[in-house]
Amino acid sequence: MNGYLAFLKKEIFEYVKTYKLLIMLMVFTVFGITNPLIAKLLPEILESLINDKGIISLPEPTAYDAWTQFFKNATQIGLIVMVILFSGVLSSELSKGTLINLLTKGLSRTAVILSKYTCMVLVWTKSIALCFVLTYGYTVYLFPKDETSNLLFSVFCLWLFGLFLLSALLFSAALTKSNYGCMLITGIVVVACMIMNIISSVHKYNPISLATDNMGLIMNSIEVSSLYSAIMISCLLSLIFVSLSVVIFQKKPL
Amino acid sequence: MGVLEIKQLYKRFGHHEVLKGLDMDVPEHSIFGFVGQNGAGKTTTMKIILGLLKPDSGSVTVCGEKATYGGSKTNRNIGFLPDVPEFYGYMTPMEYLKLCGEITGLTKSKIKSKSEELLELVGLKGEKKKISGFSRGMKQRLGIAQALLNEPKLLICDEPTSALDPVGRKEILDILLAAKGKTTIVFSTHILSDVEKICDRIAILHGGKLALCGTLSEIKERRRHNGFVLEFENEKDASSFENAEELKQPSIGLSRNENTVTVLLPDHDMDGHLLLSVLSQKRIVPLKFEVMEPTLESLFMEVVQ
Amino acid sequence: MDWVMLKEYLPFLIPLVIAQFTLSITALIHVLRHPNYRFGNKVMWVLVVMFIQFIGPALYFALGRGEE
Numbered sequence: 018m019n020g021y022l023a024f025l026k027k028e029i030f031e032y033v034k035t036y037k038l039l040i041m042l043m044v045f046t047v048f049g050i051t052n053p054l055i056a057k058l059l060p061e062i063l064e065s066l067i068n069d070k071g072i073i074s075l076p077e078p079t080a081y082d083a084w085t086q087f088f089k090n091a092t093q094i095g096l097i098v099m100v101i102l103f104s105g106v107l108s109s110e111l112s113k114g115t116l117i118n119l120l121t122k123g124l125s126r127t128a129v130i131l132s133k134y135t136c137m138v139l140v141w142t143k144s145i146a147l148c149f150v151l152t153y154g155y156t157v158y159l160f161p162k163d164e165t166s167n168l169l170f171s172v173f174c175l176w177l178f179g180l181f182l183l184s185a186l187l188f189s190a191a192l193t194k195s196n197y198g199c200m201l202i203t204g205i206v207v208v209a210c211m212i213m214n215i216i217s218s219v220h221k222y223n224p225i226s227l228a229t230d231n232m233g234l235i236m237n238s239i240e241v242s243s244l245y246s247a248i249m250i251s252c253l254l255s256l257i258f259v260s261l262s263v264v265i266f267q268k269k270p271l
Numbered sequence: 272m273g274v275l276e277i278k279q280l281y282k283r284f285g286h287h288e289v290l291k292g293l294d295m296d297v298p299e300h301s302i303f304g305f306v307g308q309n310g311a312g313k314t315t316t317m318k319i320i321l322g323l324l325k326p327d328s329g330s331v332t333v334c335g336e337k338a339t340y341g342g343s344k345t346n347r348n349i350g351f352l353p354d355v356p357e358f359y360g361y362m363t364p365m366e367y368l369k370l371c372g373e374i375t376g377l378t379k380s381k382i383k384s385k386s387e388e389l390l391e392l393v394g395l396k397g398e399k400k401k402i403s404g405f406s407r408g409m410k411q412r413l414g415i416a417q418a419l420l421n422e423p424k425l426l427i428c429d430e431p432t433s434a435l436d437p438v439g440r441k442e443i444l445d446i447l448l449a450a451k452g453k454t455t456i457v458f459s460t461h462i463l464s465d466v467e468k469i470c471d472r473i474a475i476l477h478g479g480k481l482a483l484c485g486t487l488s489e490i491k492e493r494r495r496h497n498g499f500v501l502e503f504e505n506e507k508d509a510s511s512f513e514n515a516e517e518l519k520q521p522s523i524g525l526s527r528n529e530n531t532v533t534v535l536l537p538d539h540d541m542d543g544h545l546l547l548s549v550l551s552q553k554r555i556v557p558l559k560f561e562v563m564e565p566t567l568e569s570l571f572m573e574v575v576q
Numbered sequence: 577m578d579w580v581m582l583k584e585y586l587p588f589l590i591p592l593v594i595a596q597f598t599l600s601i602t603a604l605i606h607v608l609r610h611p612n613y614r615f616g617n618k619v620m621w622v623l624v625v626m627f628i629q630f631i632g633p634a635l636y637f638a639l640g641r642g643e644e
Binding site for chain 2: 019020022023024026027030031034035113114115117118119120121122123124126267268270271
């Protein structure tokens with residue numbers, strides 16, 4: 018427990034000092050602000066571009082457009098930035114040998130893995146929360162009349178998908194030596210989920226539903242209860258990935 | 272009972288068998304020189320002791336507790352200094368020692384006092400620079416400080432002096448000597464003069480086993496009587512001594528360099544009396560009659576060949 | 577854009593500008609104080625950090641920042 022807390026503190030300190038936290042927060046801040054803005058401006062920009070013909074008039078933008086931007090940016094760019102930033106989570110320490118000192122001080126390897134996961138989860142939670150608050154505030158300001166449903170639940174699903182992705186990332190990091198290998202395996206996990214999604218009966222249990230069904234939830238075209246299985250599976254898989262990481266890392270020669 | 276006991280340790284990497292039944296026993300409060308050529312398996316042995324590598328068979332006991340691979344329970348009694356210690360470059364020495372202290376579970380006030388004391392010992396007191404700006408020698412000294420932080424019963428240093436210049440080397444050796452009273456030190460090296468300076472026990476690792484083990488004086492004593500150096504007044508005396516019938520045995524090694532003759536006797540039953548009797552028989556009085564002190568280097572070469 | 581529109585978007589522009597400035601200036605200070613980079617030189621990174629919005633500083637911290 019001592020080791021876990023001390024190492025967690027070190028991890029947070031490291032993300033601050035190496036500007037990784039700053040980059041994450043800034044990326045998500047910019048998304049948070051621009052999501053509603055782009056939703057508002059996009060029709061105007063498009064109209065000014067095709068105005069010469071003057072035939073097409075685009076529908077008025079709504080809050081849904083802002084949230085579409087939110088989920089698109091957060092899942093596509095936000096998660097990718099996160100995976101790239103965290104891909105060196107173990108490899109940077111292993112290649113430099115900075116862990117050896119601490120392990121020979123009696124720090125347990127389980128504590129290393131768990132505190133690394135905790136710290137990544139904290140950074141992700143902070144980032145997505147910041148992005149959500151900003152998008153929410155500006156959406157209410159720009160589109161005060163529009164109502165959305167299941168908003169918090171939908172964001173919760175995305176957050177949970179982030180947790181699943183991070184556990185896959187940690188598992189990949191424990192499996193490989195380099196951060197590229199880590200990115201590759203994480204990518205393979207995501208692609209595998211996407212491919213499985215083609216089979217419609219799998220969709221219900223697929224973790225990736227948590228990142229693809231968000232708009233459906235907000236527009237009430239998807240039932241909240243239809244995602245329960247996917248939530249269960251994601252939690253279970255995350256748990257398995259983290260446990261596997263611990264087991265693999267335990268047996269890794271340093 | 273020793274602080275560290277190693278029994279029948281075997282380890283192979285692929286087809287290369289590094290350790291072939293290593294037995295070692297380190298008694299308390301000694302500075303134990305662990306000598307061997309590059310690639311003899313010194314680092315491998317240390318990593319197994321620390322649970323960073325898995326031995327093929329054999330056991331390691333630290334302070335009466337068995338060390339296990341992947342575990343770190345026995346490590347609380349050990350301080351380790353890697354050959355090239357690596358730290359988090361964005362921390363200052365104080366911050367790093369604080370992290371180490373928190374991991375070992377020391378109290379806040381204890382960490383503070385201990386850190387200051389150790390930084391003073393290694394000459395890094397008041398260093399506000401980040402570790403990334405440190406020189407090799409400074410990192411090595413900080414490495415010793417972090418290794419001593421939890422007041423270990425056993426301090427293991429992997430080639431602490433190999434990468435340093437003579438000044439840095441002397442500093443490290445002095446620090447190790449200063450730490451001697453508090454802990455047992457095992458330190459690996461291939462620099463024999465360092466061993467001679469500070470170690471009271473040595474072990475030479477060769478061919479995956481200990482080829483030689485004991486206190487420095489014991490080992491030297493064991494081989495003392497074998498060599499003699501005789502210096503004569505002129506070349507005539509020297510050659511007459513060299514060609515004496517009694518010394519014409521295949522097991523006796525003779526070599527002459529101008530007026531100096533070196534005699535190597537094969538075993539302990541033959542001693543200097545034989546040479547003295549030859550001298551008196553030939554009525555030669557040598558200028559100098561000297562028992563050859565075996566140097567660690569000659570011992571090492573002998574063992575390794 | 578006319579004045580009315582600008583006023584409407586001011587609540588967006590101010591935070592964005594603040595974010596951009598914080599990022600730029602943090603990165604600029606770091607560039608000037610740690611003059612060793614994984615690639616490129618000081619002039620290049622100063623320009624990148626100052627004139628490429630958001631992405632410039634992010635690129636610097638993620639890729640260009642050398643070991644201190």
